[in-house]
Amino acid sequence: MKVLHIVEALGGGVTSALREYISATSADAEHFVAGRPRPTHGTGDDLGAPSVRELPSKLSPVRMVAAVEDAVRRTRPDVVHVHSSWAGAYARASLRVPADRVVYTPHCFGFERTDLSRAHRLALYRAEHLLARRTAGVAAVSPREAALAARLGVRRVAYVPQVVSLPGWALRERAAAAEQPGEHGPRYVTAGRICPQKDPAFFAATARELLRSRPDAEVVWLGGGTPQDEERLRSIGVRVTGWIERSALLGELARADVYVHSAAWEGSPMTILEAAELGVPVVARRIAALESLGVRRLERTPSALASTAEETAKDPQSAGVGLDLAAVHNSAAQREALLGLYEQVASSAR
Incomplete structure (x- = not known):
């Protein structure tokens, strides 16, 4: 199984989480990463993916969508795993990215932000509700995120517990x-x-x-x-x-x-x-x-x-x-939940 990860902001906690996802399922899936690095928020982590393709650092949304499409075309993945709101929007807005292969991890939905106005948060909620139609599954990082994804109408929702590996x-x-x-x-x-x-x-x-x-x-x-x-x-x-x-x-x-x-x-x-x-x-x-x-x-x-x-x-x-x-937060539980979702999405897309 080929899994392409799309990460708009590659750094901080998202990088740490992605490292664990790849480690947990590497025996069963070949992972590729297309991301836009945040040099000032590097973690020093080795993602362990055979191919890490950098998305351009400064592009308009239209050109970012094109860059995501190019990564999908080059990789031809069974699953496109998109991380966080912007990557989720870029991939799901494109008709050239197969919606039945998209797995989305919000890492906290944008409409949860308390620094935005009520109108702004409502607009983000409506956008997520629309994009849910182009989402094959959500790999939620908490029970709260899983419940919100189900409320949005996503077809498959799995709670995938976060895991840390300490030296x-x-x-x-x-x-x-x-x-x-x-x-x-x-x-x-x-x-x-x-x-x-x-x-x-x-x-x-x-x-x-x-x-x-x-x-x-x-x-x-x-x-x-x-x-x-x-x-x-x-x-x-x-x-x-x-x-x-x-x-x-x-x-x-x-x-x-x-x-x-x-x-x-x-x-x-x-x-x-x-x-x-x-x-x-x-x-x-x-x-x-x-x-x-x-x-x-x-x-x-x-x-x-x-x-x-x-x-x-x-x-x-x-x-x-x-x-x-x-x-709950162990590699075996994470692997079972994540790989189970990947396999459901890849099988239904064939």
């Missing part, structure tokens, strides 16, 4: 950090691009509460954004690393006391899974996607999130890691 050194570093109580205050960490989705204002308000309660605490944002956004966080005492590769991120994360997630909307954030897999307690803002994933310690306000983070730092064992990875 042994990261697990050993975490074990060493847990065995050696620090002489400093608690270390609170978050990760991702500083952007509206991650709601840096919500995180900043949480950080102020944490630092007011414990001036010796360390609050860290692993990632970067505009110079102005980074400076706003630094001005209240947050250490901002700038964009770093995944290996550096894991090293920082392994030494954290609590992972604090402030996003206003999400699909299924890889950083939460990485923290949980390392055994770092997770506390997060209460949003629908994280509720559906079973994250346990969720709060609605910065003050409540800070309070829960402080309690968790004092007694991490009582909090658990915030997510039951073993039962």
